Amino acid sequence: MQTDIYYRDITRTENLESYLLEKVEGSIEDFFKYDSAAHLTVRVVTERHRTQSRKPSYSCEVILKPSHSKSVIKVVKSDESFKRAVMQTVDSLKSILRRRSSKKAMHRRHDPMLNYFPTEEESEMIAMNQMLREDWGKAE
Numbered sequence: 001m002q003t004d005i006y007y008r009d010i011t012r013t014e015n016l017e018s019y020l021l022e023k024v025e026g027s028i029e030d031f032f033k034y035d036s037a038a039h040l041t042v043r044v045v046t047e048r049h050r051t052q053s054r055k056p057s058y059s060c061e062v063i064l065k066p067s068h069s070k071s072v073i074k075v076v077k078s079d080e081s082f083k084r085a086v087m088q089t090v091d092s093l094k095s096i097l098r099r100r101s102s103k104k105a106m107h108r109r110h111d112p113m114l115n116y117f118p119t120e121e122e123s124e125m126i127a128m129n130q131m132l133r134e135d136w137g138k139a140e
Contacts, residue, residue, distance in 0.1 A: 001025070001038045009046035020044065020086065024062060027090045031097045037067035044086075047078070058082040060089040073097070 005020055024042055032038045043061040048054060057078055064073040075092045079085040118126065 003040045006043045010044055023090050027094050035067055039065040058085040060085045062089055062093055
């Protein structure tokens with residue numbers, strides 16, 4: 001998997017980069033272990049001029065492009081704590097991937113007749129049809 005990390009108004013350190021790689025890649029590792037051509041982009045931004053108190057607000061954006069699909073998954077979360085912003089992003093990304101994975105697993109595998117409960121009249125009609133079939137089979 002190809003991973004790109006972009007920083008804006010944050011000093012890039014080895015610890016910061018390893019933390020982001022560990023959290024983000026670790027969360028999607030199970031979903032994309034066989035997709036080596038997937039592309040992951042992580043953007044981390046400090047939004048210090050957006051608030052009244054001039055306290056920094058951190059924003060973490062993850063863009064995931066699987067190679068087997070045309071759809072792109074994008075998650076953006078912001079918080080006053082850097083680690084909380086990253087964790088919220090990772091949790092949202094996990095839930096999106098779980099939802100898509102379960103939909104893909106159940107695609108066209110749901111039998112609508114499993115939830116079918118016939119009424120009394122339909123039950124009687126089914127029983128009559130079965131009796132007629134049995135009688136017809138005996139007559140031959």
